[in-house]
Amino acid sequence: MATTSARLDPADLLAVGDLLTDEERLIRDTVRQFADERIRPHVGDWFERGVFPARELAPELGKLGVLGMHLDGYGCTGSSAVAYGVACMELEAADSGLRSFVSVQGSLAMRSIHAFGSEEQKQRWLPDMAAGRAIGCFGLTEPDFGSDPANMRTRARRKGADWVLSGTKMWITNGSISDVAVVWAQTEEGVRGFLVPSGTPGFSANDVHGKLSLRASVTSELVFDEVVLPADAVLPGVTGLRGPLSSLGEARYGILWGTVGAARDCYTTALDYAKSRIQFERPIAGFQLTQQKLVEMMLEVEKAYLVAVRIGRLKDAGQCRPAHISFGKLNNVRAAIEIARSARTILGANGITTEYPVLRHANNLESVLTYEGTSEIHTLVLGEAITGESAYR
Structure with missing residues (x-):
C-alpha cells in the first residue's frame, strides 16, 4: 500500500x-x-x-x-x-x-x-x-427598497428624444468615485438601465460616514434630481428586473469565493498566533479547547472551499442555477462570520486591534451577509428550490 x-x-x-x-x-x-x-x-x-x-x-x-x-x-x-x-x-x-x-x-x-x-x-x-482608468458603480438598492427592487421609486420618463431620471439610490459601493453609474429605474416600459456619467447636471453622490463595517471601501448615496439623459444613455439589451438581477448573480458568485479567503485568513492568523502565544509555560495551541476551535475553523474553511470549487465548475459548464449561487453565498458567508468570531477569541484582547485582521474581517462580513441578497432572501430561494413553493409574499 x-x-x-x-x-x-x-x-x-x-x-x-x-x-x-x-x-x-x-x-x-x-x-x-x-x-x-x-x-x-x-x-x-x-x-x-x-x-x-x-x-x-x-x-x-x-x-x-x-x-x-x-x-x-x-x-x-x-x-x-x-x-x-x-x-x-x-x-x-x-x-x-x-x-x-x-x-x-x-x-x-x-x-x-x-x-x-x-x-x-x-x-x-x-x-x-x-x-482601471475609469471606475463604475451600480445603482439598484434604494433607501426603502433593498430586497424588493421591483417596487423601486426611481423613475425615468421620456421627454422628447431624451430621458429624465429622478430618484435616490443607497449603499452604493464606488458611488462618489465613479466615472459612470449604471442606474436602474422604473419606466413605462418596465425597469431599464441607464448610464449616467459623473458630472451630469442633477446627479450627485454623497458618501456614507460612520460605518463600522467595510470602512476600507467607498459607500455612497446617489441622488438624481431631474437628470436629463440622451436617448443613447439607456442600455438597449434588456427590459425588466432580469437585467440587474443577472448581474447581481455574478457579484454573488464572487462573494461565495471571496468569503473563503476571509475565513482562511482568520483561521491561519489564529493558528499562527496560537502556536506562538505562551500561557502557563506552553503555546496555547497545545490546549484542547484551543485545538477544538482551530479544528472547527479548518473544517468549515475546507468545506466552503469545496462548495466554491463545485459551483465554479458548474458555472463553467453552463449548469449553474440561481439556487446554487444562493447555496454558496448563504453557507460560505455564514461560515466565515463564525470563523472570524472564533478566531478573535483565540487572539484575546489582541484580536480587537487593527494589528490583526480578524475583527476587521468580522465587521466586514456583517455587511457581506446582508448585501447582494440577505441571508433571509437566500434561505427563501433555497426553500423554493427544494419545495417548489414560493414564500416571498
Whole structure:
C-alpha cells in the first residue's frame, strides 16, 4: 500500500487547491502576492481611517487583470469562472472592501454594459474600466427598497428624444468615485438601465460616514434630481428586473469565493498566533479547547472551499442555477462570520486591534451577509428550490 510522507498543509488540509488547474493556481498565487505586497501592509490603517485609495489602486488592479476578468473582449481577459473565483478569494483574504471594489467594477457595472449595452457603449466604457482608468458603480438598492427592487421609486420618463431620471439610490459601493453609474429605474416600459456619467447636471453622490463595517471601501448615496439623459444613455439589451438581477448573480458568485479567503485568513492568523502565544509555560495551541476551535475553523474553511470549487465548475459548464449561487453565498458567508468570531477569541484582547485582521474581517462580513441578497432572501430561494413553493409574499 502506497504511503506518503508529505506534510499536510494546515491552511488547506484536504489539498482542495489540487482541484485547480495550473492556470487557476497561477492566478491564485499572482493575486495573493499582489494582496500581500500591496494591500496587507496598509489595509489596517485604511480601515481605521475609513479610506480606500481607489484611484491609486484601480490602474494596478487593471494591470493585474482582475477588472472584468471573466468577460470577453474590450480589454478583458475572458478568464474562467473558477479563475475569477480564486482571484476573489485572494482579494477578500486581504479585505472585503478590496474584493467589493473589484466585484462592483467587473460583475455589476462592467458586466451590465457588456451584457446589455450597445456596441458604442461597450467601446466607450469597457476598455477604460478594464484598465482601471475609469471606475463604475451600480445603482439598484434604494433607501426603502433593498430586497424588493421591483417596487423601486426611481423613475425615468421620456421627454422628447431624451430621458429624465429622478430618484435616490443607497449603499452604493464606488458611488462618489465613479466615472459612470449604471442606474436602474422604473419606466413605462418596465425597469431599464441607464448610464449616467459623473458630472451630469442633477446627479450627485454623497458618501456614507460612520460605518463600522467595510470602512476600507467607498459607500455612497446617489441622488438624481431631474437628470436629463440622451436617448443613447439607456442600455438597449434588456427590459425588466432580469437585467440587474443577472448581474447581481455574478457579484454573488464572487462573494461565495471571496468569503473563503476571509475565513482562511482568520483561521491561519489564529493558528499562527496560537502556536506562538505562551500561557502557563506552553503555546496555547497545545490546549484542547484551543485545538477544538482551530479544528472547527479548518473544517468549515475546507468545506466552503469545496462548495466554491463545485459551483465554479458548474458555472463553467453552463449548469449553474440561481439556487446554487444562493447555496454558496448563504453557507460560505455564514461560515466565515463564525470563523472570524472564533478566531478573535483565540487572539484575546489582541484580536480587537487593527494589528490583526480578524475583527476587521468580522465587521466586514456583517455587511457581506446582508448585501447582494440577505441571508433571509437566500434561505427563501433555497426553500423554493427544494419545495417548489414560493414564500416571498
